[in-house]
Amino acid sequence: MSHPIIEVRGLSKQYHIGMKERLNRTFREAVVDALTAPVRNFRELRRLTRIEEERGDTIWALRDVAFEVQPGEVMGIIGRNGAGKSTLLKILSRITEPSSGDILLHGRVASLLEVGTGFHPELTGRENIYLNGTILGMRKHEIDRKFDEIVAFSEIEKFLDTPVKRYSSGMYVRLAFAVASHLEPEILLVDEVLAVGDAEFQKKCLGKMGDVAREGRTVIFVSHNMAAIENLCTRGMVLHQGCVDFLGSQQEAITRYLSINNASSLLLKDRTDKIGNGKIRVTQIEVRDAEGNRIDSCTSGQNISIRLYYQTMENAQFSHVLASISFKTQLGVPVFLHHNRLTREDFGPVQGVGCFTCTISRLPLPAGVYTIGYSIMPDNGRSGTYYDSLPYAMTLTVVEGDFYGTSEIPPLSHGVCLVEASWENEL
Amino acid sequence: MGRQDPAPLKTTIHIRPQKGLQLIDVRELRQYRDLLYFLVARDIKVKYKQTVLGGLWAVIQPFCMMVVFTLFFGRLARIPSDGVPYPIFNYTALIAWTYFAQAVSQSGNSIVGSGNLITKVYFPRLIIPLTPVIAGLLDFAIAFAVLVGMMAYFRIYPTAMAVTLPLLTLLMMLTAGGAGMLLAALNAKYRDIRYTIPFLMQFWMFATPIVYPASLVPERYRMIYALNPMTGVIEGFRAALLGTVPFPTDMVLLSLGVSLAMFLTGLTYFKQVERHFADVI
Numbered sequence: 265m266s267h268p269i270i271e272v273r274g275l276s277k278q279y280h281i282g283m284k285e286r287l288n289r290t291f292r293e294a295v296v297d298a299l300t301a302p303v304r305n306f307r308e309l310r311r312l313t314r315i316e317e318e319r320g321d322t323i324w325a326l327r328d329v330a331f332e333v334q335p336g337e338v339m340g341i342i343g344r345n346g347a348g349k350s351t352l353l354k355i356l357s358r359i360t361e362p363s364s365g366d367i368l369l370h371g372r373v374a375s376l377l378e379v380g381t382g383f384h385p386e387l388t389g390r391e392n393i394y395l396n397g398t399i400l401g402m403r404k405h406e407i408d409r410k411f412d413e414i415v416a417f418s419e420i421e422k423f424l425d426t427p428v429k430r431y432s433s434g435m436y437v438r439l440a441f442a443v444a445s446h447l448e449p450e451i452l453l454v455d456e457v458l459a460v461g462d463a464e465f466q467k468k469c470l471g472k473m474g475d476v477a478r479e480g481r482t483v484i485f486v487s488h489n490m491a492a493i494e495n496l497c498t499r500g501m502v503l504h505q506g507c508v509d510f511l512g513s514q515q516e517a518i519t520r521y522l523s524i525n526n527a528s529s530l531l532l533k534d535r536t537d538k539i540g541n542g543k544i545r546v547t548q549i550e551v552r553d554a555e556g557n558r559i560d561s562c563t564s565g566q567n568i569s570i571r572l573y574y575q576t577m578e579n580a581q582f583s584h585v586l587a588s589i590s591f592k593t594q595l596g597v598p599v600f601l602h603h604n605r606l607t608r609e610d611f612g613p614v615q616g617v618g619c620f621t622c623t624i625s626r627l628p629l630p631a632g633v634y635t636i637g638y639s640i641m642p643d644n645g646r647s648g649t650y651y652d653s654l655p656y657a658m659t660l661t662v663v664e665g666d667f668y669g670t671s672e673i674p675p676l677s678h679g680v681c682l683v684e685a686s687w688e689n690e691l
Numbered sequence: 692m693g694r695q696d697p698a699p700l701k702t703t704i705h706i707r708p709q710k711g712l713q714l715i716d717v718r719e720l721r722q723y724r725d726l727l728y729f730l731v732a733r734d735i736k737v738k739y740k741q742t743v744l745g746g747l748w749a750v751i752q753p754f755c756m757m758v759v760f761t762l763f764f765g766r767l768a769r770i771p772s773d774g775v776p777y778p779i780f781n782y783t784a785l786i787a788w789t790y791f792a793q794a795v796s797q798s799g800n801s802i803v804g805s806g807n808l809i810t811k812v813y814f815p816r817l818i819i820p821l822t823p824v825i826a827g828l829l830d831f832a833i834a835f836a837v838l839v840g841m842m843a844y845f846r847i848y849p850t851a852m853a854v855t856l857p858l859l860t861l862l863m864m865l866t867a868g869g870a871g872m873l874l875a876a877l878n879a880k881y882r883d884i885r886y887t888i889p890f891l892m893q894f895w896m897f898a899t900p901i902v903y904p905a906s907l908v909p910e911r912y913r914m915i916y917a918l919n920p921m922t923g924v925i926e927g928f929r930a931a932l933l934g935t936v937p938f939p940t941d942m943v944l945l946s947l948g949v950s951l952a953m954f955l956t957g958l959t960y961f962k963q964v965e966r967h968f969a970d971v972i
Contacts, residue, residue, distance in 0.1 A: 279970070309880055358706060358813040360969040366707035373704060381811045384733055386740045395733055398726040399812055 267370070268332035269451060269482050270356075275329040275365035277351050277506075278322050280311065325351040327506045329365070333499075335450075338483040340497035340514050342521045347503040349486045353377060353455050356484065371450025371482070374401055378455070380440030385429035389420055389439055392428055396443045410446045417472075418442035445472045452476060455486045467672065470496065488663060493518060495671045518563070519553075532657065540650030544582060544614065544640050548573040549657045551636070560658070563665025564630055564673055564682060569623040572638055574652075576615055582651075583612035586643035587620040590655070592635050599634065599680050605643060628683065631664040632676040713962040720815050727818050727825070734826035749830035750837050753785040760785075764902040773904045773935035779841050783932060784901040784925045786834040790827050791867050791921060792892045797823035798871025799888050802879045806972040816965040817958075820875040824868045828860075842932065852931040852938040859927045862943070862950055866920040869953035872961040879964070880971050900925055906936065917942040920950035 326348045333339050343349050354360045356367065357375030382399040383392050393414055397407040407414075415421055418439040420431070428436055454473070473496055477483055487493055493500060493514055500517025502510040510520040532538075532546055553559050554567040562568050570589050576582065588603035602622060604611055611620065620640075639653035667673050667682050674682075739745040757778055764770045765777030772780035798820040802809065805819050842848070878884035899921040900907075908916045917923055923939065923946025930938045 354969065355706065358704070359810060361966045362706065362708055364708060366705065369704040369706070372702055375812060377811045382808050384737060386737045387733060391736070395729045398723070398729045399808065399814060401814065404725040
């Protein structure tokens, strides 16, 4: 084993959370408050950069994080918003200082926390290439040497001497990424920059990232795009509430990430928006992965099952029960509905407690947040009588997964479902 | 690293909480000198974009002030002007002052104004407040060219001490840089500074011999008065260019000392607090 290129030990970062506002009840209080405000404000501002443990208004953005990265590894970091991913990247890129711990980086570092940092709208494309390049740590002669390559990659030759404020957003992003991707550091830190531009350009960026990795550079890559993590990274790390929750292969990290995302949802029996006579009640709704772990997010193309735990009233018996689940997008557009009659499965007699399970193989949904609703009704050919129904029972976050095995799927904005199809060119 | 580049030393960056006095990393500043160049170029190119008068603004500001001051202080208040016409007496001071006031206020607001850079990418933060100090020199040069024209018009010839002009310019930059760094660093955390700068520059202007000559200040207070480094700069400019008074060597040397002290104070304070910039902006 060679010597690690990045060593992180005992890394913590503490932040002050916002200053509390005070409410005044009387005019006199308000006046006194206004007069004493400068003293109070000064104390508060001074404390911004000093951490006092006992005050209790601080949060740990990162707590005792330790890991090592070997030269040439591409480490993917995943975690929910607020898990500390961005803070970790900011510390590694020396933008902000850790509260404790230390890091050794053996090599030249470049960080891409956004594309186009420092672009000035009034300057031309040419001028911005130099400005942005030097901001990212390149020397002028390096940019001179790579200038033609950068321009070719960005595909904006004709507009090189046009101020970038006249660029379309696509051109702007292409130029910005072109500059950034011609950095040649030993260690590259990347945050979500691929989430911009059109699909074709995203592919180009992913390709470029892949090249960077193959050249043997060390990359730390933060993303919510599981397909990109799966394809580009060689290792994965899950951050959860500022701590390292998992460190291992990227596939395992993705699975781990999806399973810890399982936030406990409101208990169904406490819901007041249910419809139906309550003869059969759903007590709990769960989504599980193929291994039977509870999840509340999954990837496109994953095999999942949705479980409706039920309880009948006073041990009554019901024959021919129809159980259905429905998926809607966040905007309420119905995506699909499924029930047991569609597959000719007859549920009955139903008595006591049990669980209706709907298994979906290769979930054909693009990344997005979906709501799942259910209804339980008698299967007697008449609609309108429900035992229990809840149109919005829970949410399921679908994160981008490699549905087609090509690391490319159309976004939700292009269509609400993924279809398996093939193409050929018949002559 | 390209093959043509001289192989850099194997760099190891050690990140940990900083304690104690922070020193300037000269090697790193050298590594980023091209950035300073392009930021200065940006400031200069962008400054008069989409204006009708463009670079003329560099002249209009001190020139209009000169007209107003000449009317009120020269004509009405009859303030003496060391034996040269009041307009040129005043304009000589105003071009240095305009440079100084703009450099300090831009530099003082620079860190807060560059929040988008500071929170997204690492580079030596010192470059930010120093950029306006350098970029302002172009306006100064344009306004100075007009001064040369005025000198020709009034038939005033520079003295031999005009050789000190580069030194005086440097002194002016040093003072602006010191004040700028200090204000920029304070401003990052205490946004009151933004509202303080305009007042400060007003007070400072009247504490500097711009509308009046330093000779108006009683002799025994003169050295206390010269603790303001801009006093030495402006009296120096007048003595060297207009020959109003013998070159005030003692004043300039005192100003140089104070200005160096200011620069070091500003630099030291800036280095101490720069690590918090990204957290407080």
